[in-house]
Amino acid sequence: MSLSEFTTQPLKPLPRISPSRYLSLQQCPLKGIWASSRQPLLPCYPAAYLGSAIHRMLEMAFQSRISNRDELSDAWEDEIERREKEMLNNPVEKHLVPLQMSVSNFEVKKLLAFKMIYSLFSNIPSRKSGNSKSGAEDWVQTPNGKVAGRIDLVKKSDSGVEIVDFKTGPLSDDASPGNAKEEYLMQVKMYAALYHAMHGEWPVTLTLVGINQESITIDVEPEVCAKLLQEAEKSLDDINELIETGLKPEDFAQPSPEACKYCLFRPACNKYWKSRQEDGNWPADARGRITDKTMLANGLFRVVITTDPGEIAIRGLSPERHPFLKDEIESALFCNLWNEKPEGFFVEKMFTTGYVLE
Ligand code: SF4
Known part of the structure; x- marks a missing residue:
């Protein structure tokens, strides 16, 4: 989906809110609204996929669908393969397959997870024992x-x-x-x-x-827990009421380094681009007019972009990951860059994602 398509789609009310999403909604309602109905525009951190795979194994262990090491190994392989297939279908994530290469310390984390799950086979099965x-x-x-x-x-x-x-x-x-x-x-x-x-x-x-x-x-503390739940319900009602009145995405955005750092919707968030500062607290992103674009001998692009604060150069941009660079384009944005020294020089890293600006 192009950025202009993304931003012109109307906001949808939130059908429900989960405890794991509540904090994100509190930090920035727009992030929560988009996350409930849209595909992210930036790659999920592969460690999150690993986390989901580990949760899936825990679930299967508790349900007694796996009960020994061989069954765990087989189920793990299937789950990782399934996750990687999903990633291969997502243009901004396909280069992160295999997970083994993109998740740092993959094998260590896998071993730790397996160790934890082995302990569950004997200690916390999903079956009844005595009064437990x-x-x-x-x-x-x-x-x-x-x-x-x-x-x-x-x-x-x-x-x-x-x-x-x-x-x-x-x-x-x-x-x-x-x-x-x-x-x-x-x-x-x-x-x-x-x-x-x-x-x-x-x-x-x-x-x-x-x-x-x-x-x-x-x-x-029942009172504290009950109050949290009431507040979450009220937040949901308040936000949905405001969506129904036709407010724009900008009206819900609450940019801050903490909220935006892990937000996967930054490319489409105008308020983010207007609010961000060129300091180490905010994500290393850039957008602007392309004033120079060169393919270097290594087959990677180097572009110079005129951004609000001034000119910056980005090197190491892969034409496979950013195919629009092969076309004549006027403006683009790049998120998740690596800030090199001296200031104003950036390089592509594993999570760098680019979009052409129309
Ligand atoms: S980029 Fe920041 S302000 Fe925009 S939706 Fe994400 S968290 Fe909210």
């Missing part, structure tokens, strides 16, 4: 379905319900080791409230488990 019972990927929602999601694991015992959320990234920020990341806390608390909304019972414990099997336990 565990269930995986439990779908929970509010009565009106406006907030909903899937809990990784629900463990029931005589002492009550425990909600377990598996994370493939670090559980803590570097600045606060041992404490769960704010976004993870918010998610798991919303799951607690959703579980209560669905089953009428508050969990007694919330546990975050990392890929290296570290874990953080969080106390359940």
Whole structure:
């Protein structure tokens, strides 16, 4: 899809919101609105695909669809192949296949995930034992379905319900080791409230488990969890009401380095381009008029672009990844560049994505 097609499509109301998307919606409503109904314009980080594959294996292990190492290996191969096929069909992601090459420390992460899943074969099966019972990927929602999601694991015992959320990234920020990341806390608390909304019972414990099997336990404070859920429902209603009034994408955009850094819709977001600053806090993106374009001896393009603050040069641009460079074009944008020294010089990296501007 071209950028102009993307930006002229009307915004669609959000059908529902999940705990994992709520923070993103709070940071920038436009990101949440687009993410609920549009294909991203930038490649997803392959580590996210790896994370989804690991979650899929956990789900299968809890459902007893895999119960030994051979079955896990086979299921893993199938899942990675399926993910890679999806990526090959996406023009901005196909060069990231195979995942083994594009995910840093792929084998280490795979081994850690396998180790965690092996431990589940013997410790947390999805079957009943004594008064304990565990269930995986439990779908929970509010009565009106406006907030909903899937809990990784629900463990029931005589002492009550425990909600377990598996994370493939670090559980803590570097600045606060041992404490769960704010976004993870918010998610798991919303799951607690959703579980209560669905089953009428508050969990007694919330546990975050990392890929290296570290874990953080969080106390359940029903009032705090219930308030979060109410706020999420209200956000959804407020945003949908505003969409119905015909507000434009710009009216929902809330650019900030934190929100935009991982936003996969930056190419189409005018407010982002107007707000971004040329400093290390904002993503290394550039757009403007192409004043020079040369194919170098290595078969890669070097372009000079006149941007708002001034001229910049980008080298190493692959014609396979950016076929529009072979045509006569006036303007273009590139996201996810690598900022070289001296200032104003950039080079293509693995996630660099370009669009022609019409
Ligand atoms: S680029 Fe920034 S402002 Fe635009 S939608 Fe994404 S997060 Fe929001």
